[in-house]
Amino acid sequence: MKRRNILCVLACSLATMPVIAQTTAAAPPAGRLLASNCFQCHGTNGSGGVEKIAGKSASEIVKELKEMQQKSPPKMMDMHARGYTDAEINQLANYLATLR
Ligand code: HEC
Known part of the structure; x- marks a missing residue:
């Protein structure tokens, strides 16, 4: 391949190279990771499983x-509830209360 052609191939492939978006993944909302554990039994986003936990207020969930x-x-x-600290329960409840 002639030098000129090599340059052209280089230039063209650079020009068409997809622009990699400079997005940094937004941090997930606090409590979501903890709450994802609940969804195994209570259904995705807290409904469709054993008992619906979406739609409850944060204070209800904390109390329960x-x-x-x-x-x-x-x-x-x-047994499950015993595994969480007060801080984790608050985070969980605040997140779950945003789900409907
Ligand atoms: C292994 C399955 C399982 C997981 C995981 C689980 N739960 Fe439960 N949950 C149940 C079952 C079964 C019941 C109903 C029986 C009972 O109350 O013991 C229940 C009941 C509840 C209730 C009472 C619902 C009502 O209306 O009376 C709440 C609130 C609750 N779970 C919240 C949570 C939260 C928050 C998480 C995550 C931290 C979670 N659960 C994870 C199985 C699970």
């Missing part, structure tokens, strides 16, 4: 999870 932490003997959901 705190009660579950104390239930004895613990059932499945009570």
Whole structure:
């Protein structure tokens, strides 16, 4: 290939190279990662599963999870609730309260 052709190939491929968007992935909303665990049983985004948890207020969810932490003997959901700190429960509840 002649030098001129090589230059042309280079120039053309540079010109048509797709522009890589300079977007930085936005951080997911606080609590979403924690809440994704709930969706396995409660359905995607908190509905369509065992019990609908989408549409509840944050304070309702906090209250229910705190009660579950104390239930004895613990059932499945009570054991689950015991795994979260107060801070995590607040984050979870605030996120879940945004879902309908
Ligand atoms: C392994 C399955 C499973 C997972 C994971 C799970 N849950 Fe549950 N959850 C249940 C079951 C089953 C019930 C109903 C029985 C009960 O209350 O023990 C329930 C009930 C609830 C209730 C009461 C609903 C009502 O209207 O009475 C709330 C609130 C709740 N879960 C929140 C959560 C949250 C928040 C998460 C994530 C941190 C979560 N659950 C994860 C299985 C699960």
